Amino acid sequence: DTGVSQNPRHKITKRGQNVTFRCDPISEHNRLYWYRQTLGQGPEFLTYFQNEAQLEKSRLLSDRFSAERPKGSFSTLEIQRTEQGDSAMYLCASSSGTFYEQFFGPGTRLTVL
Amino acid sequence: AQSVAQPEDQVNVAEGNPLTVKCTYSVSGNPYLFWYVQYPNRGLQFLLKYITGDNLVKGSYGFEAEFNKSQTSFHLKKPSALVSDSALYFCAVRDVGYGGSQGNLIFGKGTKLSVKP
Numbered sequence: 617d618t619g620v621s622q623n624p625r626h627k628i629t630k631r632g633q634n635v636t637f638r639c640d641p642i643s644e645h646n647r648l649y650w651y652r653q654t655l656g657q658g659p660e661f662l663t664y665f666q667n668e669a670q671l672e673k674s675r676l677l678s679d680r681f682s683a684e685r686p687k688g689s690f691s692t693l694e695i696q697r698t699e700q701g702d703s704a705m706y707l708c709a710s711s712s713g714t715f716y717e718q719f720f721g722p723g724t725r726l727t728v729l
Numbered sequence: 730a731q732s733v734a735q736p737e738d739q740v741n742v743a744e745g746n747p748l749t750v751k752c753t754y755s756v757s758g759n760p761y762l763f764w765y766v767q768y769p770n771r772g773l774q775f776l777l778k779y780i781t782g783d784n785l786v787k788g789s790y791g792f793e794a795e796f797n798k799s800q801t802s803f804h805l806k807k808p809s810a811l812v813s814d815s816a817l818y819f820c821a822v823r824d825v826g827y828g829g830s831q832g833n834l835i836f837g838k839g840t841k842l843s844v845k846p
Contacts, residue, residue: 620772649833658733658819658836659773672833707772714823714832715780717763720772 618642620721622708628727629698636694637724641710648691649718650683651707652676659707665691698728731756733822735837742810742844750805750840752820761823762803763834764794766816773819779803790814810844817841 621640629635641648646667651659662681664672667688677683680698685691695702705725709718732755742748754760761780765773777788784796794805805818818841821834 647832651834656838658821658838659834661824661833661835664833709773711832715761717775717778718834719775720765722770722772 620708620710620719622706622721622724624724625722626725626727628729630729631700632697634694634696635698635726636692637706637708637726639691639693639708639721640689641691641708642719645710645712645719646688647711647713647718648685649709649711650691650693651709653705653707653723654703662693662706695726698726700728702726703728731822731824731835733820733835733837735818735820735840737840738838739841739843742842744812744844744846745809748807748810748814748842748844750818750820750842752803752805752837753801754803754820754822755801756822760796760801760803762794762796763821763823764788764792764803764805765819765821765836767819767839768816776805776818810842812844812846815842815844 623638648665650662653659661674663683665685680696683693705723707723709720711718734753763778764776767773777786779786779796787793817839819839820837824835
């Protein structure tokens with residue numbers, strides 16, 4: 617399967633703990649996006665990479681959130697000092713250009729207790 | 730600011746009947762519009778897009794969408810619904826953003842399509 621993969625698929629953590637998610641995009645795609653989706657809502661943009669450069673961050677991305685994409689390949693999203701409000705589905709997508717469709721991974725569902 | 734509205738939370742259709750899922754948009758400049766489908770516990774799957782050209786766009790699984798600039802709409806349609814089409818459907822518009830190059834999507838809240846046998 618050469619689609620976008622995300623790990624883990626599910627994460628349950630206690631409030632205050634740090635969590636890290638990984639996204640492996642489609643190999644030839646230079647653009648990578650992170651979104652967050654809560655129940656009953658559409659995905660909301662968090663951040664965007666072109667190759668290894670993080671070019672845009674949403675105001676939703678508080679200081680507790682950090683994302684990296686070393687060497688322009690896989691990406692990680694870390695949430696420090698998790699809060700219950702961070703509980704959501706975190707989606708990763710990749711594309712080969714601005715006007716091309718984004719391909720989404722299956723998501724990581726985070727539950728903060 | 731760009732935005733997308735899906736006015737119906739749920740659409741119910743009998744199998745074999747035509748279906749329409751509505752979407753309206755607000756953008757500055759040219760709209761770049763997308764439809765995605767989400768099945769339970771799965772990521773979003775791309776259905777179709779409008780960038781330019783013919784107002785009727787054909788996509789995956791027999792779906793099509795009609796771009797209407799005067800009504801700022803991009804409704805998703807299918808001539809004959811299947812039970813397996815039951816899912817959550819999202820309309821999205823590309824965010825122009827500062828500099829116009831980031832390409833992230835702004836999604837509607839989604840419409841749940843239920844197709845009954």
